[in-house]
Amino acid sequence: MKALVLNCTLKPSPEKSITQQLADVVTTQLRELDVEVSCERVVDQRVLPGVNDQMGPDDDWPALSDAVMASDVLVIATPTWVGHPSSVAQRVLERMDSLISQTRPDGEPVVWGKVAGVVVTGNEDGAHHVISEVSGGLVDIGFTIPGQAWTYWNMGPGPGPSYGDTDHGIEWSRNTGITMANHLHAVATALADLRVDSSSASS
Amino acid sequence: MKALVLNCTLKPSPEKSITQQLADVVTTQLRELDVEVSCERVVDQRVLPGVNDQMGPDDDWPALSDAVMASDVLVIATPTWVGHPSSVAQRVLERMDSLISQTRPDGEPVVWGKVAGVVVTGNEDGAHHVISEVSGGLVDIGFTIPGQAWTYWNMGPGPGPSYGDTDHGIEWSRNTGITMANHLHAVATALADLRVDSSSASS
Amino acid sequence: MKALVLNCTLKPSPEKSITQQLADVVTTQLRELDVEVSCERVVDQRVLPGVNDQMGPDDDWPALSDAVMASDVLVIATPTWVGHPSSVAQRVLERMDSLISQTRPDGEPVVWGKVAGVVVTGNEDGAHHVISEVSGGLVDIGFTIPGQAWTYWNMGPGPGPSYGDTDHGIEWSRNTGITMANHLHAVATALADLRVDSSSASS
Amino acid sequence: MKALVLNCTLKPSPEKSITQQLADVVTTQLRELDVEVSCERVVDQRVLPGVNDQMGPDDDWPALSDAVMASDVLVIATPTWVGHPSSVAQRVLERMDSLISQTRPDGEPVVWGKVAGVVVTGNEDGAHHVISEVSGGLVDIGFTIPGQAWTYWNMGPGPGPSYGDTDHGIEWSRNTGITMANHLHAVATALADLRVDSSSASS
Numbered sequence: 001m002k003a004l005v006l007n008c009t010l011k012p013s014p015e016k017s018i019t020q021q022l023a024d025v026v027t028t029q030l031r032e033l034d035v036e037v038s039c040e041r042v043v044d045q046r047v048l049p050g051v052n053d054q055m056g057p058d059d060d061w062p063a064l065s066d067a068v069m070a071s072d073v074l075v076i077a078t079p080t081w082v083g084h085p086s087s088v089a090q091r092v093l094e095r096m097d098s099l100i101s102q103t104r105p106d107g108e109p110v111v112w113g114k115v116a117g118v119v120v121t122g123n124e125d126g127a128h129h130v131i132s133e134v135s136g137g138l139v140d141i142g143f144t145i146p147g148q149a150w151t152y153w154n155m156g157p158g159p160g161p162s163y164g165d166t167d168h169g170i171e172w173s174r175n176t177g178i179t180m181a182n183h184l185h186a187v188a189t190a191l192a193d194l195r196v197d198s199s200s201a202s203s
Numbered sequence: 204m205k206a207l208v209l210n211c212t213l214k215p216s217p218e219k220s221i222t223q224q225l226a227d228v229v230t231t232q233l234r235e236l237d238v239e240v241s242c243e244r245v246v247d248q249r250v251l252p253g254v255n256d257q258m259g260p261d262d263d264w265p266a267l268s269d270a271v272m273a274s275d276v277l278v279i280a281t282p283t284w285v286g287h288p289s290s291v292a293q294r295v296l297e298r299m300d301s302l303i304s305q306t307r308p309d310g311e312p313v314v315w316g317k318v319a320g321v322v323v324t325g326n327e328d329g330a331h332h333v334i335s336e337v338s339g340g341l342v343d344i345g346f347t348i349p350g351q352a353w354t355y356w357n358m359g360p361g362p363g364p365s366y367g368d369t370d371h372g373i374e375w376s377r378n379t380g381i382t383m384a385n386h387l388h389a390v391a392t393a394l395a396d397l398r399v400d401s402s403s404a405s406s
Numbered sequence: 407m408k409a410l411v412l413n414c415t416l417k418p419s420p421e422k423s424i425t426q427q428l429a430d431v432v433t434t435q436l437r438e439l440d441v442e443v444s445c446e447r448v449v450d451q452r453v454l455p456g457v458n459d460q461m462g463p464d465d466d467w468p469a470l471s472d473a474v475m476a477s478d479v480l481v482i483a484t485p486t487w488v489g490h491p492s493s494v495a496q497r498v499l500e501r502m503d504s505l506i507s508q509t510r511p512d513g514e515p516v517v518w519g520k521v522a523g524v525v526v527t528g529n530e531d532g533a534h535h536v537i538s539e540v541s542g543g544l545v546d547i548g549f550t551i552p553g554q555a556w557t558y559w560n561m562g563p564g565p566g567p568s569y570g571d572t573d574h575g576i577e578w579s580r581n582t583g584i585t586m587a588n589h590l591h592a593v594a595t596a597l598a599d600l601r602v603d604s605s606s607a608s609s
Numbered sequence: 610m611k612a613l614v615l616n617c618t619l620k621p622s623p624e625k626s627i628t629q630q631l632a633d634v635v636t637t638q639l640r641e642l643d644v645e646v647s648c649e650r651v652v653d654q655r656v657l658p659g660v661n662d663q664m665g666p667d668d669d670w671p672a673l674s675d676a677v678m679a680s681d682v683l684v685i686a687t688p689t690w691v692g693h694p695s696s697v698a699q700r701v702l703e704r705m706d707s708l709i710s711q712t713r714p715d716g717e718p719v720v721w722g723k724v725a726g727v728v729v730t731g732n733e734d735g736a737h738h739v740i741s742e743v744s745g746g747l748v749d750i751g752f753t754i755p756g757q758a759w760t761y762w763n764m765g766p767g768p769g770p771s772y773g774d775t776d777h778g779i780e781w782s783r784n785t786g787i788t789m790a791n792h793l794h795a796v797a798t799a800l801a802d803l804r805v806d807s808s809s810a811s812s
Binding site: 109111112114128129131132133135136137138139140141142143144145146147148149150186187190191193194 | 315339347348
């Protein structure tokens with residue numbers, strides 16, 4: 001089983017991404033479950049604005065899209081800005097928009113049988129909304145969202161510390177992240193035939 | 204396999220519910236797939252405000268909660284008001300809130316392995332947001348949302364006709380509803396062992 | 407100047423409403439500014455489901471609607487449940503829906519020139535989304551939302567204490583509530599003529 | 610009075626922006642009211658990811674931020690993608706995030722007294738949610754949102770035509786856009802002293 005994490009932080013490498021730090025709880029547990037995990041920091045690549053598969057000769061999205069299609073499990077990891085998913089996360093959803101109208105030979109969406117979850121960090125409030133926004137988009141595209149396939153860390157009210165700045169809630173976020181990985185793995189395992197059907201149908 | 208439709212229209216019986224009319228596309232297809240379907244019109248019952256299992260001696264929620272727990276598939280059908288899920292749909296989510304903290308003997312959420320989808324009607328705009336809001340809540344509680352497990356009908360811009368008042372888009376909404384039923388059935392079938400594990404664990 | 411607070415807690419009197427406790431920060435400051443403030447606990451009244459002015463002989467909404475129309479400032483105070491405004495808050499928005507299509511003799515919405523703000527409490531996360539949902543509905547109906555006319559208290563991540571259970575963030579929420587009251591008062595004062603035009607036009 | 614329209618289409622010049630076409634209804638009416646209007650197509654500029662005033666030597670945001678600060682009225686015009694504001698609109702909100710913590714000498718937010726509204730286009734559904742998301746962010750930053758200071762065009766259910774492809778609803782969207790301009794102008798006029806206080810206080 002393969003998983004892909006798209007880290008949608010606004011910070012280019014080599015800046016530290018605390019969103020990646022929380023995502024790493026999920027990737028560690030996925031690897032414990034023998035899932036092959038790769039991570040991409042989207043802001044380091046050139047993902048052009050638009051809603052087509054390819055938006056120009058120097059567009060890095062096609063390679064990321066191939067990575068999505070090669071995975072059984074997709075994790076969107078995003079910070080919270082102004083209470084919303086980051087502009088990079090929204091860019092990723094926009095670029096996946098072209099997948100909505102693509103179908104497999106059996107008529108199912110091209111991502112049918114793939115599962116997805118969401119990791120959110122922030123320095124104030126808004127994680128559940130970010131999870132709903134991103135999950136809603138992923139369901140539109142055809143991903144299945146397992147129950148409680150998310151984790152987050154923030155601390156209201158008002159602007160405050162970031163993940164890792166304080167011990168408050170760290171254990172809850174980590175435990176919730178481990179559950180997320182377990183749920184992604186369990187549902188992706190159960191849906192394997194829905195993906196297999198696709199492969200055989202299209203070959 | 205059993206499915207439960209909670210119709211969250213604001214209109215008590217015997218008024219016509221157009222939300223039920225679109226939900227019926229889904230129930231008809233579920234029955235084609237040999238799913239046993241029951242529908243409840245929530246506004247006809249006395250669902251008291253609160254977030255506990257039982258909020259008083261004349262509270263009708265416990266019977267509805269039992270029906271949720273006895274089902275493999277849950278469909279929330281709701282109109283769109285002021286761009287949001289109806290107050291009745293939000294009441295249902297609030298009453299299911301108490302399920303979040305309940306776990307099975309194996310540590311999984313009590314609704315683990317159950318799948319859910321959303322049917323939305325409206326006379327203007329807002330269906331995708333309503334789907335995200337309701338799906339987000341259901342994922343919190345532990346339901347799995349299959350890809351594209353929703354349908355809706357509305358017609359922007361501005362206030363306009365209701366579902367059934369015009370032919371515009373009816374076929375799209377019906378076809379999308381049939382796909383929704385197929386997706387709920389396929390994922391609920393694939394997740395059967397996750398639910399079975401629960402039954403055996405708790406008996 | 408008159409202000410009305412609609413407390414949308416799920417808890418009927420005489421249970422303690424912590425949402426009211428945070429709202430009281432705002433009402434105290436409004437009274438300092440010589441605003442006449444009244445508070446209604448909506449769940450104590452019989453607000454029937456529907457979107458018309460009156461939904462039956464025992465419907466308490468018409469009196470609440472009159473109170474809205476008699477006020478210059480409206481505050482919606484709501485807890486956060488499943489990340490959303492309470493079902494009682496959504497019920498209030500649904501009942502105000504009928505105001506959208508009503509206009510003054512000068513063609514303006516009947517609430518034109520009135521201002522509104524939002525107070526949110528919760529035991530986890532979600533306040534900014536609740537503020538956006540409620541504010542968005544109020545803007546549709548025709549209320550003006552002054553900048554930073556909100557306050558909230560919650561404390562993520564995961565389920566935790568309620569407002570008043572800990573000192574964390576209390577001062578921030580109180581200071582933000584005082585600013586909210588000042589902003590509601592300043593904008594309501596500036597918009598007085600927009601409301602006066604209405605009164606003279608309709609008399 | 611000065612107004613700034615930030616067009617957050619994903620399409621770079623010289624491609625036709627239909628979002629601009631609907632925004633032009635608003636700008637035409639603002640000019641009728643003697644407002645000086647300028648429009649910026651954000652995607653044509655290099656607005657770097659981040660939440661600081663300046664994110665690098667080749668960052669075009671500082672000039673756009675200056676234009677925001679020089680305006681009395683801000684209009685965010687955005688298409689709807691995956692049911693959300695565009696990634697360009699979210700980028701703009703993220704870059705304005707640094708304004709939240711800046712205050713005038715009198716303690717008010719630096720945009721205090723400025724008003725804002727939202728124009729939305731789309732080929733399916735989602736305008737009211739986009740309006741709530743963008744307005745919610747703008748209120749956080751300190752902008753005042755006049756009642757009904759928005760317009761939109763879309764046409765559900767399912768993917769369909771774009772603004773201008775059909776006559777359906779065009780007149781409603783145009784009339785609503787004219788009302789939006791009138792409301793922005795009326796409230797910006799009423800709040801002039803709130804802005805003037807700022808100028809005198811900071812000079």
